[in-house]
Amino acid sequence: MTGGGPIQTGAESLVRTLAGSGVELCFANPGTSEMHFVSALDRIQGVRSVLALFEGVATGAADGYYRMSGKPAATLLHLGPGLANGLANLHNARKARSGIVNIVGEHADYHIALDAPLTSDIEGIARPMSDWVKTCGSSATVGSDAAEAIRQSRSGAGRIATLVLPANTAWSEGGTPAMAGEPAPRHAASVDAIEQAARALSSPRTDGQPASRSALLLGGASLRGEALIWAGRIAAKTGCRLFAENLNARMERGRGRVRVERLPYPVTAAIGVLASIDRLVLCGARAPVGFFAYPGLPSVLTPDGCEVSTLTDVDGDITAALRSLAEALDAVHTPAAVNEAAGPQAITTGAITAAGIGAVLAEELPDDTVVVDESITTGRAFGSAIDSGAACDWLNSMGGSIGFGLPLALGAALAVPGRQVLALEGDGSALYTPQALWSMAREKARVTTVVFTNRSYEILKGELKNVGAGEAGQRARDMLTLDRPDIVWADLARSLGVPASQAYTLEQLRAQVRDSFASQGPALVEVIF
């Protein structure tokens, strides 16, 4: 896979470098300047190509693939505007600390000065959403440049690496494949940091405050697997509260999983939750701040005087740090508190209600479902019910840019093809990148998309009040509603090759999601209420 004859083009060396370094997937929306790369992908085994009909699908899918596989995918984008169309989901991926290798086609280098129509400052476009950017100088260095891009994408928790590939560096001979080097190991938490965290969380506390005024705030890899179990033992032992950031790249939820409180999205609610905390230890998380600023409300959500310390940042060896902290606190054998099955709480028949949606989904979710949550206001109302359902992974937007959900679900499904993926979408949010549905159909991805059709940017109606801008008049309401005309999501999905249905009652919702889970392929359920 990594050999190749003595004479090969830069494009061929690129494919061999990707394949030889374990980059198995390329989410592609190619154009003329990338035809040699497409041709090399055609002829050389090892990298599977997945066609996206819009670039934001490619970059969002690479994000989802990384979150579920831990491996970077490549994207193939067509010059500056193609990269531009992928930027919003690169923003989300970067904030989620996913690793991605973007290959951006560029004009032949001698053609750039002529300022042809598609000419633009590609490095300038890439830089705001990339951790590393390079333009290949010749076919001879394409392999080593790509190897460095791959190494960069794997650094720390994951990084965005963008490699610009002038067409003549792809088509010229002299390519030499290279093997991506190992990234630096993830750094260990310092002894001081562990001691400080232990002091902040230990119970009984030396300052006489109850332990429940201490909290451990989890982010990044601390929300799953062994790391989460260590965190749960620490909380059980010390009595500290165990928080997750409101938005997380990947969080284990459901029955049997360690019980964690997600910080709420609304600023006033988050301030309320944190009001009693005077010592906060961050583990892979950032100090909590408002998603937006609001007039008269603080941007920093912890109370004045709260001592905020960091056990480890998101790039560190989070599992080792939490194990060390558990050892320091003698919590290694303390059983963690876990989520339990709730008794019947919500009515799951009749009219669609938020509580009913949550209860139905919690009951119907197959084990190990991957849930991608872009349901905005609707999901916020039912999300907590999920913790009483089957164990699942829960994926949020970390960057806040709408349009991540459907692409992320596509990528997640390709990363873990044996598992069910469930995408929860608002009707507003799903319309930023609906092209992902077509790729789901082509790839027979096991994704059920549930669209909550409230025919409005419901979140913004609240925000209009929150920022003190008053009640919406007719012209403002027109900017916040998706009616006139109503969008028929079931028809839209079918037009792109995805089987679809409409649910007007909770019984219909239950039957339709059950059918879709059984289908092993893509489906869309439009929930109308």
Added chain:
Amino acid sequence: MTGGGPIQTGAESLVRTLAGSGVELCFANPGTSEMHFVSALDRIQGVRSVLALFEGVATGAADGYYRMSGKPAATLLHLGPGLANGLANLHNARKARSGIVNIVGEHADYHIALDAPLTSDIEGIARPMSDWVKTCGSSATVGSDAAEAIRQSRSGAGRIATLVLPANTAWSEGGTPAMAGEPAPRHAASVDAIEQAARALSSPRTDGQPASRSALLLGGASLRGEALIWAGRIAAKTGCRLFAENLNARMERGRGRVRVERLPYPVTAAIGVLASIDRLVLCGARAPVGFFAYPGLPSVLTPDGCEVSTLTDVDGDITAALRSLAEALDAVHTPAAVNEAAGPQAITTGAITAAGIGAVLAEELPDDTVVVDESITTGRAFGSAIDSGAACDWLNSMGGSIGFGLPLALGAALAVPGRQVLALEGDGSALYTPQALWSMAREKARVTTVVFTNRSYEILKGELKNVGAGEAGQRARDMLTLDRPDIVWADLARSLGVPASQAYTLEQLRAQVRDSFASQGPALVEVIF
């Protein structure tokens, strides 16, 4: 409209500045950080808001609006990722020299350092696709900053101005509306440039070469109105050839319009057309270069030794320059050669053919239709038939980024509501920004969209050969085809509120476009062949 009480917010001063300076439309995809601007648009008369469900629709519509009205529209975009989603069509607009005022919401300035999820380098994102970028420093300067953005957008042929509006500069009091100043007048062609052009084109020529070896290449405003008529007289008088660039922001075509040869897109064909030219005069046009570079082919399309001179660039006073040139050549009263009705040439019944599509459209087009051409390969085959049809304006992508057509058609329809707009789309190209269909339905825009469903990126199959990358294997073909599943465009349009039909024969195409033209509202015709 420009007054306002003594106390107003920055957002209010912004709306009053826009309205007072004649910016009548705002294509908006708002978020939380723009709620005060939305609220001000709600309460203050003068700026109509049009909701777009994806930002590329907003920026593309502003481009189309400018091309047909000559007036800048505003866009309202949500932080860095919202701007990023609009960049590709800003690229197209900038290359077409359209004027646009982008208002990009930003976090409150004190919130930026906290690096909340949506934080990004907005100015960095804006710069590659903007001619002017500024971030408002306080509510007191929002009005004057906006006035300068408007002035910038009107400079020369038109420019992209991007104003970043931190939320607190919008919500704080102290706003003061301002009036946009006049841009510098468009510069006149120099006497030397006019004399040189006259020498290059004059007939009989002093160097003994036939006049047909000289050519005038038109771009920008020289392709319409009085300017085009002057150009036609010059060509008739001198015998020089009259070329247009292959892609043009707005070009008059059809019966009775001055006859102009569009340079072909394929590099070898363009080189062939230009091979006999030894003097080329540019008027609002760029020296011709290949859209892409190809191995073994030149990037510069004029032959070696061709003398290329510039009468005026796109920012100049093009009409005055051509009139002066006509005077210098004593061509003021020479009648220009114009397009004539062709006799029956193509079979317009039975199976769909490219020639048949061209003939049917030429026969059915209402007078003064605005045609937006993003039909890529299909349109290239029938486009020339249009010159025998009714007079129309023909709008191309100048930046080459796919996804401009539907948004552009929306904006054009809002600029000239009394005229029919026809969007010609490939099935690949239309899927980058299908959300524009919904806005067409909401605005009752008089746009007929014709989608040519060849189920492939047909252009790329040719390009794969052109760049010497060989025949496509199965895996490459999968990257270039839109089948598996087939996209049903008629259903997709209906799901977004646009009436739609499918044409399998030329008779059906004729009947369906005729019906759609009669409907006075949006419609989509899916041509299947």
